[in-house]
Amino acid sequence: MIKKIGYVVFSVLIISILGCSAENEEEPTAEEAFIEYAAYWEAGNYEKMYELLSTQAKELFAKNEFLERNAKIYEDIRAKDLTVTMFVEEMVEEEVPVDPEEPETEKLITYDKKMDTFAGAVSFRSEVLMTLEIEETEAGEEKYWRLNWTPAMIFDSLEVGDKVRLSTLHPTRGEIFDRNHIGLAVNGEVINMGIVPDRLPENEQKTLQDASNLLQLSVEEIEKS
Known part of the structure; x- marks a missing residue:
């Protein structure tokens, strides 16, 4: 009779341990x-x-x-x-x-x-x-x-159906004017033209005159520059 009771208690103990493990699982x-x-x-x-x-x-x-x-x-x-x-x-x-x-x-x-x-x-x-x-x-x-x-x-303001397009914007340089609104440093296009004396053709004077007419500068100003 004692052995039988001990077996029942042991079985109940196993079931209790298993039950606690399941409950404690995170x-x-x-x-x-x-x-x-x-x-x-x-x-x-x-x-x-x-x-x-x-x-x-x-x-x-x-x-x-x-x-x-x-x-x-x-x-x-x-x-x-x-x-x-x-x-x-x-x-x-x-x-x-x-x-x-x-x-x-x-x-x-x-x-x-x-x-x-x-x-x-x-x-x-x-x-x-x-x-x-x-x-x-x-x-x-x-x-x-x-x-x-x-x-x-991905981006906080991105919604379903939105598309992302990348583009590069080039900033415009600031301009400076005096109090009379005369430009001191302004944006614009500059044409740069150079003459290499050693590479001028034989008719050098004609070439200088053509350049003078094109640039609206005298031949003397071109030669000095």
Whole structure:
């Protein structure tokens, strides 16, 4: 009788340990998923980035479209030293009742993005919505936090359907005028003409006269210059 009781107690102990292990298994977090995405983002690994997109985002953006759009834009702007940092706001702790029957399924992540481009440094703060997705497997339910990607993650003001076009603008040099509005340093076109004496043809005087008529300068002024 004693042996039988001992066997029952031992069996109950194993079941209790297994039950505690299952309960103590850590749930995935939205923050961990975003940090993983940010690491791929900084490395320019667009394939891995796409794997972490939500089902809804993948329905809106085909894989090839996502890969090509990201690769082309970052290449065209010569992006480098891209860093993505999750923004954590310091808040006063408050006791918020948690309902275990209704776990969190969406979370808004704020992040800072910085990168150097051929046009200079670009930085902005933005937000992205993370969604908890559940996948049925042979082992049971698997939970994953996935990212709802939008084009605004490339540039803050970029929207679906927008196109990025690069152009180079040449600045106009400033002009200086005196108080009578007479130009002291102004923009304009200057024609520069030179004569190499050793290369003048035999009829040197005729060549100088032709140049005089063209430039509206006397032959003497040309010779002096």
